[in-house]
Amino acid sequence: MENPGHTSYADDPKIDALVNETIGRVADKWTLLVLEALEEAGARRFSDLGRSVPGISQKMLTQTLRQMEREGLVSREVFAEVPPRVEYRLTDLGHELGEAFCGVWQWAERNLARIEAARADYDARKAP
Amino acid sequence: MENPGHTSYADDPKIDALVNETIGRVADKWTLLVLEALEEAGARRFSDLGRSVPGISQKMLTQTLRQMEREGLVSREVFAEVPPRVEYRLTDLGHELGEAFCGVWQWAERNLARIEAARADYDARKAP
DNA sequence: CTGAATCCGCTCTGATACTG
DNA sequence: CAGTATCAGAGCGGATTCAG
Numbered sequence: 001m002e003n004p005g006h007t008s009y010a011d012d013p014k015i016d017a018l019v020n021e022t023i024g025r026v027a028d029k030w031t032l033l034v035l036e037a038l039e040e041a042g043a044r045r046f047s048d049l050g051r052s053v054p055g056i057s058q059k060m061l062t063q064t065l066r067q068m069e070r071e072g073l074v075s076r077e078v079f080a081e082v083p084p085r086v087e088y089r090l091t092d093l094g095h096e097l098g099e100a101f102c103g104v105w106q107w108a109e110r111n112l113a114r115i116e117a118a119r120a121d122y123d124a125r126k127a128p
Numbered sequence: 129m130e131n132p133g134h135t136s137y138a139d140d141p142k143i144d145a146l147v148n149e150t151i152g153r154v155a156d157k158w159t160l161l162v163l164e165a166l167e168e169a170g171a172r173r174f175s176d177l178g179r180s181v182p183g184i185s186q187k188m189l190t191q192t193l194r195q196m197e198r199e200g201l202v203s204r205e206v207f208a209e210v211p212p213r214v215e216y217r218l219t220d221l222g223h224e225l226g227e228a229f230c231g232v233w234q235w236a237e238r239n240l241a242r243i244e245a246a247r248a249d250y251d252a253r254k255a256p
Numbered sequence: 257c258t259g260a261a262t263c264c265g266c267t268c269t270g271a272t273a274c275t276g
Numbered sequence: 277c278a279g280t281a282t283c284a285g286a287g288c289g290g291a292t293t294c295a296g
Contacts, residue, residue, distance in 0.1 A: 015237065015240070017182065018240055019233060019236045019237050019240065020157070020160070020161060020182075022236045022240065022243060023157075023160060023232060023233070023236050024157045026236070027155050027156075027160075027232070029148070029152050032148070032151065032155075033148065045257085045258090046257075046258055046259080047257065047258080054145070057289070057290055057291080058258090058259080058290095058291095059260095059289070059290070059291090060288090060289065060290085062258085062259065062260080063289090069250060070246065070247050070250040070251070071243055071246060071247060072242060072243055072245070072246025072247070072249075072250075078258095081257095082257090083257040083258085084257050084258055084259085084296080085257075085258085086257085086258060086259090093239060093242055093243070093246070096235060096239070097232070097235055099231075100231040100232045100234070100235035101231075101232055102231070103227075103228040103229075103230070103231045103232075104151060104155070104225070104228045104229055104231075104232065105147060105151070106228070107224060107225055107228035108147045108150045108151050108154070109143065109147050111221060111224070112143070112146055112147065112150065114200060114221055115150060115199055115200055115221070117200070118198065118199060118200025118221070119198050119199060119200070121200075122197060122198040122200075123198070173277085173278090174277070174278055174279080175277065175278075185269070185270055185271080186270095186278090186279080187269075187270070187271090187280095188268095188269070188270080190278085190279065190280085191268095191269095206278095209277095210277090211277045211278085212276085212277050212278055212279085213277075213278090214277085214278065214279090
């Protein structure tokens with residue numbers, strides 16, 4: 001504890017703001033789920049992806065993929081065929097992000113019970 | 129690589145859904161910022177926190193702190209004084225989450241330039 | 257099949273005012 | 277100081293429709 005070097009991620013508040021903004025764009029629900037879906041398979045096409053992400057709508061899938069593409073997390077390959085085929089895959093950057101999130105994922109998985117207990121406890125104290 | 133064990137975080141889809149839901153509640157913008165602010169200082173009072181989190185409104189600060197308290201991330205200590213004083217600090221759980229997010233933070237910081245470049249490139253291709 | 261475009265309800269947020 | 281209450285605007289996200 002004390003200060004092993006992980007408390008301050010950036011000394012420059014300018015950088016800090018940029019980092020926060022970046023995380024904000026990258027850490028939303030659908031992005032996480034698509035990231036996970038793409039980590040399991042090397043490449044996936046649009047509909048396939050839609051089917052493997054639980055409750056995502058076509059609009060949100062499109063939107064999420066566009067944003068991820070813009071941030072450089074996924075690459076998009078269009079095949080000149082009929083019917084059209086488009087494949088998405090993680091870039092190196094995207095894969096690295098997936099690995100980084102791995103820690104958060106594991107934290108959540110490891111502490112599900114604790115969190116559930118905390119919530120139950122809180123609710124019990126609030127509405128007895 | 130191929131499959132070093134970090135692709136599938138949970139075999140049980142039930143658990144997987146729970147984990148996603150948990151992350152959804154814990155990975156929002158304000159929570160991240162408050163988490164960071166609280167990691168730097170052991171304990172902080174309400175207004176102090178408000179001042180150290182860039183553009184947060186009083187309403188969002190209250191809301192975020194309540195939720196974090198509910199999830200067991202922060203503890204809230206009220207002092208019976210006048211004027212009132214309330215101190216917030218991270219629980220062990222909260223601190224562990226902070227460490228888990230450290231990886232994402234570092235990823236973002238390390239790749240700011242790459243992301244910026246990807247975005248510029250994407251925008252250039254889209255609107256030339 | 258892979259999208260883009262539109263309509264629309266609902267939530268999330270910020271501003272403001274008020275309380276203990 | 278540390279909140280709660282309320283209201284209005286912005287934006288998210290789903291359903292549907294249309295196009296290449």
